[in-house]
Amino acid sequence: MGKKWGRIGAFFAIVIAIGILISQTAFDVARNTNLGLDLQGGFEVLYELQPDGERELTEEDIQATASALNERVDVLGVSEPSITVEGDDRIRVQLPGIEDQEEARELLSTGAELSFRDVDDELMLTGEDLQQGGASTGFDEANQPIVQVTLEDGELFGEITTELSQRPEPENLLVIWLDYDEDEHSFYEEANEPDPAFISAPRVSEPLPTDTVSIEGMESLEEAEFLAEMLNAGSLPVQIEEIYSNTVGASLGEQALEQTLFAGMVGVALILLYMMAYYRFMGVIASLTLMVYIYLVMILFNSIQGVLTLPGIAALILGVGMAVDANILTYERIKEELKDGRSMRSAFKLGSRRALGTIIDANITTIIAAAVLFYFGTSAVQGFAVMLIVSILTSFITAVYGTRLLLGLWINSRTLNRKYWLFGVKERDVRRGL
Amino acid sequence: MDFNLADKNVDLIKHRKTYFLFTIAIVLAGAILLSTLGLNLGIDFESGTRVDLVSEEPLTEEEIENEIAAVGLTADDITLAGENNEQASVQFIGDLDQEEALELQGHFEEAFGHEPNMSTVSPQIGRELAINALIATGLASLGIVIYVAIRFEFLYGLAAITALLYDAFFVVSAFSLLQLEINIPFIAAVLTVIGYSINDTIVTFDRIRENVRKEEQEKDIEDFDHLAGIVNKSLLQTLTRSINTVLTVLFAAVAIWLLGSEAITSFAFAIVIGLVAGTYSSLFLAAQLWLVWKNKHMQKQREKPAKEMEGSES
Numbered sequence: 001m002g003k004k005w006g007r008i009g010a011f012f013a014i015v016i017a018i019g020i021l022i023s024q025t026a027f028d029v030a031r032n033t034n035l036g037l038d039l040q041g042g043f044e045v046l047y048e049l050q051p052d053g054e055r056e057l058t059e060e061d062i063q064a065t066a067s068a069l070n071e072r073v074d075v076l077g078v079s080e081p082s083i084t085v086e087g088d089d090r091i092r093v094q095l096p097g098i099e100d101q102e103e104a105r106e107l108l109s110t111g112a113e114l115s116f117r118d119v120d121d122e123l124m125l126t127g128e129d130l131q132q133g134g135a136s137t138g139f140d141e142a143n144q145p146i147v148q149v150t151l152e153d154g155e156l157f158g159e160i161t162t163e164l165s166q167r168p169e170p171e172n173l174l175v176i177w178l179d180y181d182e183d184e185h186s187f188y189e190e191a192n193e194p195d196p197a198f199i200s201a202p203r204v205s206e207p208l209p210t211d212t213v214s215i216e217g218m219e220s221l222e223e224a225e226f227l228a229e230m231l232n233a234g235s236l237p238v239q240i241e242e243i244y245s246n247t248v249g250a251s252l253g254e255q256a257l258e259q260t261l262f263a264g265m266v267g268v269a270l271i272l273l274y275m276m277a278y279y280r281f282m283g284v285i286a287s288l289t290l291m292v293y294i295y296l297v298m299i300l301f302n303s304i305q306g307v308l309t310l311p312g313i314a315a316l317i318l319g320v321g322m323a324v325d326a327n328i329l330t331y332e333r334i335k336e337e338l339k340d341g342r343s344m345r346s347a348f349k350l351g352s353r354r355a356l357g358t359i360i361d362a363n364i365t366t367i368i369a370a371a372v373l374f375y376f377g378t379s380a381v382q383g384f385a386v387m388l389i390v391s392i393l394t395s396f397i398t399a400v401y402g403t404r405l406l407l408g409l410w411i412n413s414r415t416l417n418r419k420y421w422l423f424g425v426k427e428r429d430v431r432r433g434l
Numbered sequence: 435m436d437f438n439l440a441d442k443n444v445d446l447i448k449h450r451k452t453y454f455l456f457t458i459a460i461v462l463a464g465a466i467l468l469s470t471l472g473l474n475l476g477i478d479f480e481s482g483t484r485v486d487l488v489s490e491e492p493l494t495e496e497e498i499e500n501e502i503a504a505v506g507l508t509a510d511d512i513t514l515a516g517e518n519n520e521q522a523s524v525q526f527i528g529d530l531d532q533e534e535a536l537e538l539q540g541h542f543e544e545a546f547g548h549e550p551n552m553s554t555v556s557p558q559i560g561r562e563l564a565i566n567a568l569i570a571t572g573l574a575s576l577g578i579v580i581y582v583a584i585r586f587e588f589l590y591g592l593a594a595i596t597a598l599l600y601d602a603f604f605v606v607s608a609f610s611l612l613q614l615e616i617n618i619p620f621i622a623a624v625l626t627v628i629g630y631s632i633n634d635t636i637v638t639f640d641r642i643r644e645n646v647r648k649e650e651q652e653k654d655i656e657d658f659d660h661l662a663g664i665v666n667k668s669l670l671q672t673l674t675r676s677i678n679t680v681l682t683v684l685f686a687a688v689a690i691w692l693l694g695s696e697a698i699t700s701f702a703f704a705i706v707i708g709l710v711a712g713t714y715s716s717l718f719l720a721a722q723l724w725l726v727w728k729n730k731h732m733q734k735q736r737e738k739p740a741k742e743m744e745g746s747e748s
Contacts, residue, residue: 038697041549102536243556247539249549252488256695267689271682278678310698311619315626321683322633325675328682329637332675358640361585365636366629368577373625376570384622388629 007413011406015288022295029298034080035096036309036383039257041250042096043104049089050239057089057238064237066091072107075229082307091240101247107226111179111236114149116160119171119187121180124160127231129153135231137224140216145224147215149231154211162207175201176215178227199227260313268294268320275324279331281422282407286327289402293323297394301387311384319391322366326399330355331423338423341431348411352404359400363392446669446717447662447725453718457600464607471610476617482510482527483535486551486696487542492518501545505538515696571602574625578632586639589727594635597712597720601631604711605704619701627708630683634676634716641668642721658729665725669717680713 037044049065051057066083069091073081082094098104116125134150151157164172175187176199190196200217218224272290275283297316301308334351342350367389374385410416420427476484487498495512502509502524511525535554542550575595582591602624609616645668646655655661687709691702 245552245554247549247552249488249543249551251548252486252551255488256697260690260694260698263690263693264686266693267686270685270689274678274682274685310695311622311701313698321679321686324682325633325679328675328678332672332678336671358637361636361640362633365578365581365632368581369574369625369629369632372570372574372577373622376566376573384619388626 004413004415007409008415011409014406014409018288018292022291026295029295029302032302033298034302034305034307035253035257036307036312037094037096037246037248037253038310039253039308040096041248041253042094043098043101043248044092044094044246045105045108045242046086046090046092046244047109047240048243049091050241051089061238062089062091065240068236069093069108072230075107076104078104090243097250103226105242105245107230109240109242110230111239113179114231115177115180117175117177117180117187118164118167119173119175121175121182121185121187124164124174125151125157129156130231133232135228137221137228138214140214144216145218145221147218147224147228147231149213149215151211151213154209157211157213158207158209161204161209164204165206169203172204173201174204176217178230256310260310264313264316271320271324275327278424279327280424281410281416282327282331282334282424285403285407285410286324286331286399288406289327289398290320290323292402293395293398294320296398297387297391300390300394304386304390306386306390307383308387309383312387315384315387315391319388319395322363322392323395323399325362326355326359326395327403329358330400330403335423335425338420338425339429339431344411344414344417348407352400356400359396363396367392444670445666447666447722450718450722450726453722457715457719460607461600461603464603464610467607467610471613473606473610474613474615476525476615476620481555482525483552483554484526485524485538485542485553486521487524487546488516488521488548488550489546490520492520493522493546494519495522498522498524501541502538505534505541507534507538515699521696570621571625571628574628575599578628582632582636582639586643589724589731590639590643593720593724593727594632594639596723597635597715598628598631600715600719601627601708601711605708608707609700609704614700614703617700619698620704623701623704623708626705627712630709631712631715634679634712635720637675638669638672638716638721639724641672642724644668645671655732661729661732662725665721669721673717676713676716680709684709 047069049057049062062085066085070081070083073083073093073095076095076098078095078098080096082092082096084092084094086092093108095101095104114127114130115123117123129152131150131152136148138146138148140146161174164174166172173187177185177197178199180198185197187198187201190198191201200215202216215227218227268290272283272287275286277283279286294316297319306312330352333355334347337347337351338344340347370385370388370392374382374389416422420430487493493514495514498512499509507526509524510527513523515521515523535552539550539552575598578598579591579595582594605624605627609620642665645664646661649655649660649664655664684706687702687705691699691706694702
């Protein structure tokens with residue numbers, strides 16, 4: 001008698017403890033989940049690194065480019081940017097929740113290679129002659145925004161300006177370029193354009209023995225700040241080219257999240273109702289373990305820093321199906337044993353054991369598929385695969401061991417003996433006298 | 435509500451030739467569809483730009499065309515979606531350049547009040563994705579066959595993979611028939627279907643193997659009818675589980691299909707079709723194929739000298 005109520009008491013203690021744990025922390029777990037671009041809006045771009053002439057790309061080039069991109073993203077102030085190297089020449093940048101994707105694009109892809117040239121496009125100074133982090137904004141006498149850069153070597157600048165100031169007008173210009181391209185740009189062509197590709201071309205009428213240089217020609221303070229930040233973030237070690245981009249509007253992302261979550265809840269509710277209708281008491285146990293399953297999957301997913309995408313949500317809900325399958329396999333076996341006339345306890349034991357082999361075989365084959373997906377997939381598919389693997393492992397633990405524990409407490413309490421109805425077994429189907 | 439037919443006299447094996455013919459007919463129809471209609475490849479595979487937009491009011495194709503023309507572009511395909519056509523997907527095949535894309539985006543935002551979704555893929559990336567998807571499918575199948583061959587036996591693996599390929603092919607054919615867009619999530623859906631298909635088949639095969647072992651303890655399985663009886667019994671025993679499992683997963687998949695975000699509608703739909711195909715193939719294709727092949731294999735064994743057979747049995 002004491003033992004019987006002890007087991008049932010333990011069952012309720014576990015259920016209540018789980019209930020309290022989930023209700024107290026579920027909100028935080030949901031809030032800590034990283035949402036993918038498709039669910040919160042944002043901008044994603046995939047760059048391909050261009051090898052420089054004959055030289056091949058090295059691991060260092062890729063890492064250096066990735067960290068340069070990282071510094072630039074910092075300028076944008078995105079809350080959770082993600083910069084990942086893919087393959088051996090790709091870098092994917094994901095900027096969730098970004099407002100101005102045009103600015104982001106420009107900031108990311110510019111070489112930020114400042115150069116000072118004469119009117120014949122001969123190189124006088126490069127970005128490497130600038131002091132690290134030495135760019136700042138200010139205003140000139142006419143109250144126009146300017147960018148001030150500090151040079152490593154003031155003497156060099158003195159020599160250059162001495163030489164330039166001796167040239168006749170209008171050849172005594174110091175043309176300042178950002179991302180000068182030999183094949184595309186020439187000063188004389190651009191000078192006639194209404195919106196030239198160079199930033200400014202100040203006249204040098206006297207030698208300037210100084211290490212600070214002002215860049216004029218900014219249209220607004222924002223533009224000046226943008227340029228200063230870009231120069232401080234540094235130039236990219238290699239050229240990059242945009243090969244894929246994806247923008248999701250914030251309101252569309254939010255809508256997608258709400259709709260899919262709602263659909264998921266309806267789906268899960270239907271599953272739980274069906275399980276309880278078909279497997280009665282065992283269905284109730286299955287519902288409990290399913291709730292734990294969903295909770296655990298979210299915790300695990302957060303702890304591996306997974307990013308939840310739309311396909312990920314689908315994988316989570318389909319994972320519910322996998323967990324249910326493990327329950328169904330076990331319950332069907334238990335029912336079969338009960339119909340064969342076995343006692344509750346031996347039906348439970350035999351049924352659980354017989355179903356286990358099948359569950360393992362079925363789960364491993366799905367994990368094989370998910371692992372292949374993860375290995376070969378691109379980011380969205382990889383997210384799906386990670387979710388699928390996490391789902392299968394968790395479902396195995398909750399559906400096999402969770403069910404064994406919770407159902408076992410009731411079975412071993414013997415309160416359910418001969419209550420076939422509770423297991424969805426008709427009494428007349430039970431073969432007697434085995 | 436009881437799907438338990440184990441004790442009733444249902445013969446699932448008798449009409450196997452009809453099932454095989456039916457399956458072959460489906461595959462032929464699919465092959466014809468694929469070679470005539472082809473697939474509606476999304477920009478994930480085609481290279482180009484796709485713009486998904488949403489408006490407060492119902493949209494018409496003409497209206498969208500006009501907005502696009504205002505920027506000086508022409509769309510290759512416009513599809514309306516949503517309950518009242520308040521959503522639309524516009525595709526531009528070929529590489530829309532960055533400036534054009536940005537201009538269009540700004541224009542749509544102004545015209546419809548919501549920032550649109552925009553996705554651009556260069557030709558090289560599209561090709562790569564398609565090739566990677568094929569390789570992934572092939573390798574996943576291969577891995578599964580090897581596992582099944584080790585855990586069970588080769589004939590089970592062969593039958594399982596036939597069913598699996600049929601399921602994947604069925605989903606692809608259905609998408610060809612309905613001209614639904616093939617994109618990256620679709621590939622994920624097909625691979626999920628493969629996972630489920632194999633899952634379902636394995637559960638059935640597990641039971642067949644168990645029952646074959648049980649029978650063999652009593653007496654040798656000699657003729658086709660005996661083997662067929664075992665397969666039929668196994669199918670009936672696992673039928674309840676098959677139906678209940680596919681029903682519960684269908685609940686989830688259909689809910690996502692009908693209520694979920696537009697972006698994964700086709701993903702969920704592919705899974706729904708695949709689940710139905712997978713249940714069919716486990717019951718009427720995989721197990722029956724195994725039965726026919728196993729029987730042929732046993733006949734060959736019997737034709738060998740009796741001595742050798744005894745030797746191998748002991």
